[in-house]
Amino acid sequence: MDFALRTDRLVVGYDDWESGAIDLRVGPGMITAILGPSGCGKSTLLSTIAGIRPALSGAVIVDGVDVTQVPAHERTVGMVFQEPLLFPNYDVARNVGYGLERQGFSRSQARARALELLEWVGLAGFGDRSVDELSGGQAQRVALVRALAPQPAVLLLDEPFSALDVDLRQRLAQEVSELLRDRGVAAVHVTHDPAEAAAIADDVLNFGDISA
Amino acid sequence: MSFIKPVFLSAGLGSVLLVSACAGATTADPAPVLSGPSTVRLITHDSFVVSDSLIADLKAQTGITLEVATGGDAGQVVASAILSAGAPSGDVLFGVDNSLIAKAIDAGVFESYVSPNLGNVLPTLRDDTAEDKVTPIDYGDVCINMDEAWFAQNKIAPPRRLDDLKKPAYKDLLVVEDPATSSPGQAFMLATISRYGDSWQEYWKALRDNGVKVAGSWSEAYEGSYTAGGGNGDRPLVVSYATSPPAEIVYAADPKPTKPYSAVMTDGCYRQVEYAGVLAGTKNPAGAQTVVNWLLSPAVQADVPLSMFVFPALAGVIPPKVFADFAAPVKEPLQIPSREVAEKQTQWLDEWGQVMGR
Amino acid sequence: MGPGDGALNTPRWLRGIWLIPLAFLLVALVVPLVMLVTRTWSGDGLRILADASTWQITSLATAQAALSTALSLLIGLPIASVVSRYSFRGRAFAQALVTVPFVMPTVVVAMAFRTLLGSSLPQGFAIVVLAHAYVNLAVVVRIVGAQWAQHDDRYLRAARSLGASRLTAFRTITLQFLRPSIISSAVVVFIFSFTSLGIIVLLGDSSTRTLESQILRRTSVLLDFPTAAALALLQLALISAVIALGAAASRQRGRQKPVRAALLPLPRGLGSRATLRLIAIAAGLIVLLPVLALLIASLRSDSGFTLQWWRSLGSVDAGTTRIGSPLASLMQSLRFALLTGVVAAIIGGCAAIAVLAHRWGRLVALFAIIPLGISAATLGLGMLLAFGRPPFDLRATGLLIPLAHSLVAVPLVVAVMAPALRGINPRIQDVAATLGARPTRAFFTAYGPTLRTVTIAAGGLACAVSLGEFGAASFLARTGAPTVPLQIVRLVSRPGELSTGVAAVMSVILIALTLALVLGVDRLGRRGNGLRTSH
Structure with missing residues (x-):
């Protein structure tokens, strides 16, 4: 069976730290959660899969294609970070449509699609707003649909709710889980919260185990 | 109209220029150049001024287009010229004065050239050691200026001699410029050295004890501290120029006053002579020589007083009325040979600084 | 990263x-530097380094520049805090105004101070420090202000909620955040004051000589290029050391995250509003007084107010x-x-x-x-x-x-x-x-x-x-x-x-x-x- 995402003996690291060889398998449409305390290297793993950090050794395979040497912008991997990191000079819709514009859609096509996506996550009417005007939860939702808009094969979620309060966190986790299943997007969700991992994922791995 | 033709003789003594005819004529005009129209660049200090009409006349008479390039004060111009000696940024240099001339000549800034008009220059301005290189164009005297109204009001007789400035009557009345940063300031220091010889430092100690004020620049002294300088100054005596009174009139507000505020103390004046010379390495020596002669021509010499507030070097030029009326003639100006200045300047300035605590 | x-x-x-x-x-x-030094180099020039006066000048200039920098920061920081953070009418104008002294030629600064203070204008250390602070105000306001505008107030509020006093919070949070910009502006002001020339010549005395003024004296008065080159190299070495020190001092770990620059509305409280207004007025006065003095000088003659100077603009020295x-x-x-x-x-x-x-x-x-x-x-x-x-x-x-x-x-x-x-x-x-x-x-x-x-x-x-x-x-x-x-x-x-x-x-x-x-x-x-x- 082809995995949406596979890593073969992947070693990641920074400065003077490096992980063990990681063999990760994520099936199509599956959501895998990776649990681990903050600062243990989970984010580094995701960044390496996304292509914004180099792999020290091993391979990253997306939809059966080895992308280890492929630059980030050519990988079909989306990523949502701990903070929304919205582009401050664009309005909400332009943020969401950014990836589509990069795929060659015209600005107006991208915008139309972005507005649909915004409606889908309950942010109808927010398209023209400045990103300053969003609450924390709203901003993270925008970041999520922005990552989903170019239809990545895999979505990487790097503790996207950690900055939100508990109530919102649970609600959003639920929402995201539903959204991803709705679209059939495979995802890797990194978190330090076991409850959140359980709520969202089909499969929960312990970072300590896989990177040993 | 006289015709002067420069002839070069390559004698063993070096290039010497002979004047074929009419030497001594006060109406000498610039020599026509046979090579036709050309451009001559005159390097000079920021204070150089000449009437545009004269530049137009030069072109009409000789075909030379004069470009004037300014590069800071006289010291800066000479410094630049020394560093680019042999590859000059122009053809003629004007504005090097008698305190700088020896160093400029030693550095090979100038090509040999003796102007055919040199014989018509005031004899007192001629300097044997520099004559084959540079030509005197104008001169000015650095003198103490006095606010006449102030002295009248305060019923104090104005000082008449350098010695007077040490007297208690003139305590806290004099402002001078720092010789290390100001050209008239240095001239005044040289005047005291010329006058008092080895005991010049004693004179300055006396001035210091009599409350002399030292300003960093001429404008700080004249406009900032001098009572008649237009500011709110409190010193009725200042080191300035013998030509400051006519300048006061020319640059006064309308309606012009009939009489300047300042009088000049004609004792203890230091004479500054400004020279022009052909820059070594010029591509256009003939044109450059023509421009040196033009600077010494009667027309330009007559223009010099009101343009730059200096006296013409050429004998027999009639000064404008405002000069005749108000510029003080200095009968016995003080001077130190250029070579001596070059040798001892640093030491003198250091000694002055020690005496004055600057 | x-x-x-x-x-x-x-x-x-x-x-x-x-x-x-x-x-x-x-x-x-x-x-150009290498050309100048190699062209004029001679061992004689180095003698100046053994001269006691060189080191006396260096230490006096260091003290002068340090004081100038301190005064610039003292006046500049409050202005930066108001002008770069709060939205009020005339803000843009105020910010532009602060830049004016920086670009005024030193002659004009000296002229303005003289017009303002009259002949009572003292010479020497104090007036030079004051003039340097005035001229360099913009450096502090611009550089620090740009960073201050990006300060996230939440860190401050967090500190206050943890019981920090206003002052402690400012010291531990705000200053910490601003440190790199304060240091970089201080380095710039220090260097400007240390190498100052025009103000030194016009307003200074023996206590305010700088290496720069000595270099100018050697080049264009004494025509002593070897000594000038030696002094220029000394100055260059000292300045490089200051820059290196500044770079080392501004390195920091664990930064507060900046936020996007946005202007705050003026605070509601009567007290803080009054403080801001006071700072704004004081800043205005500091910057404007010398400028106003010049404006008046341009409109006055001995006999009263006149437009004559403005009218004669076109005709001064015309035809020469x-x-x-x-x-x-x-x-x-x-x-x-x-x-x-x-x-x-x-x-x-x-x-x-x-x-x-x-x-x-x-x-x-x-x-x-x-x-x-x-x-x-x-x-x-x-x-x-x-x-x-x-x-x-x-x-x-x-x-x-x-x-x-x-x-x-x-x-x-x-x-x-x-x-x-x-x-x-x-x-x-x-x-x-x-x-x-x-x-x-x-x-x-x-x-x-x-x-x-x-x-x-x-x-x-x-x-x-x-x-x-x-x-x-x-x-x-x-x-x-x-x-x-x-x-x-x-x-x-x-x-x-x-x-x-x-x-x-x-x-x-x-x-x-x-x-x-x-x-x-x-x-x-x-x-x-x-x-x-x-x-």
Whole structure:
């Protein structure tokens, strides 16, 4: 069976730290959660899969294609970070449509699609707003649909709710889980919260185990 | 109209220029150049001024287009010229004065050239050691200026001699410029050295004890501290120029006053002579020589007083009325040979600084 | 973490961008300096280093510069806190106004102080320190203000809620956040004060000599080039040490995250509102009084108020080689200023970007600050030597002055741009990359908007530097109209009310021009991106 995402003996690291060889398998449409305390290297793993950090050794395979040497912008991997990191000079819709514009859609096509996506996550009417005007939860939702808009094969979620309060966190986790299943997007969700991992994922791995 | 033709003789003594005819004529005009129209660049200090009409006349008479390039004060111009000696940024240099001339000549800034008009220059301005290189164009005297109204009001007789400035009557009345940063300031220091010889430092100690004020620049002294300088100054005596009174009139507000505020103390004046010379390495020596002669021509010499507030070097030029009326003639100006200045300047300035605590 | 640190999506051109400022500095700074030193070098020059007076001057100048810097910060920080953070009517004008003293030629500053204080104007240490603080106010307000505008107030509120007093919170949170910009502005002010020339000559006395004033004296009074070269090298070494110290001191770990620059509404509380108003008024007075004094001087003669000086603008020295038309001087100054603005913004911008992209970039950016410590005389004469012989004879092209001005302005451009760029979260570039943006596109998505704003602002500052500079420029012989500062210097160097009156008029024009330029640049910079009021 082809995995949406596979890593073969992947070693990641920074400065003077490096992980063990990681063999990760994520099936199509599956959501895998990776649990681990903050600062243990989970984010580094995701960044390496996304292509914004180099792999020290091993391979990253997306939809059966080895992308280890492929630059980030050519990988079909989306990523949502701990903070929304919205582009401050664009309005909400332009943020969401950014990836589509990069795929060659015209600005107006991208915008139309972005507005649909915004409606889908309950942010109808927010398209023209400045990103300053969003609450924390709203901003993270925008970041999520922005990552989903170019239809990545895999979505990487790097503790996207950690900055939100508990109530919102649970609600959003639920929402995201539903959204991803709705679209059939495979995802890797990194978190330090076991409850959140359980709520969202089909499969929960312990970072300590896989990177040993 | 006289015709002067420069002839070069390559004698063993070096290039010497002979004047074929009419030497001594006060109406000498610039020599026509046979090579036709050309451009001559005159390097000079920021204070150089000449009437545009004269530049137009030069072109009409000789075909030379004069470009004037300014590069800071006289010291800066000479410094630049020394560093680019042999590859000059122009053809003629004007504005090097008698305190700088020896160093400029030693550095090979100038090509040999003796102007055919040199014989018509005031004899007192001629300097044997520099004559084959540079030509005197104008001169000015650095003198103490006095606010006449102030002295009248305060019923104090104005000082008449350098010695007077040490007297208690003139305590806290004099402002001078720092010789290390100001050209008239240095001239005044040289005047005291010329006058008092080895005991010049004693004179300055006396001035210091009599409350002399030292300003960093001429404008700080004249406009900032001098009572008649237009500011709110409190010193009725200042080191300035013998030509400051006519300048006061020319640059006064309308309606012009009939009489300047300042009088000049004609004792203890230091004479500054400004020279022009052909820059070594010029591509256009003939044109450059023509421009040196033009600077010494009667027309330009007559223009010099009101343009730059200096006296013409050429004998027999009639000064404008405002000069005749108000510029003080200095009968016995003080001077130190250029070579001596070059040798001892640093030491003198250091000694002055020690005496004055600057 | 910068995008250069192991990130894969750094555009290739970005990794080489440090070569551009490096090449510029080599050509415009190192070559002239080396030419000057090798040309004039002689062991005799080194004797000055053994001279006790050299070290006495050095230590006095150090004390003077340290005090000037402290006073600049003391006055500048409160102004920066108000002008860069709060939205109020006249804010843009106030910000532009603060820049004015910085670009006023020293002659004009001295003239303004003299007009203001009359003959009671004291000479010496205190007045020099005061003048330096006045002139360099803008450095502090601009550099620190730019960072202050990005301070996240939540850190402060957090500290207060944890029981920190207002002062403790300010000390531990705000100052900590501002540290890099305070240090970089302090380094700039220190260097300016340490190498000051015009103010020293005009207002100083024996206690305020600087190495720079000694260098000028050696070059253009004593024509003693070997000693001048030795002193210039000493000054360069000292300045480099100060820059290195500053760089070491501004390194910090664990930064507070900056937020996007946004203006706060004025606070509601009566007390804090009054404090802000007081600061604004005090700042206005400090900056405006000398300017007003000049304005009045331009309208007064011995016999009362008059428009005569303004009317005689066109006719002063008309028909002589001294270009009488102030219009010609203005056009000349503007031409140089525009060229300087463009060149300095490009070179300085590349250096500031290089800081983000490359290890070498950081070194080059430090290197780019050095021109601040180069004496005007050294620079002017060095350029004359380097570009005065075929095949590089630029003397006749009129490019030497803008080149010298650009060199002097580049450090300021870097000082304004680098902190602003460093304030941007480099991960935005990563986000763009994961969304399919090519490296160059990703870079501009992250940095483009700020780059646009800050380049314009820094370029405007460079223009202003050029408008006011005359140290290096005066050495570079040129044909055509003199720049406005040179014109002013000429005018005040001769007697007569007309001279000082017209000089005052030209000073007022120069100030107005600077104000208009800075205001226009601020407006341009705010358009599109930039500052908005947050609620």
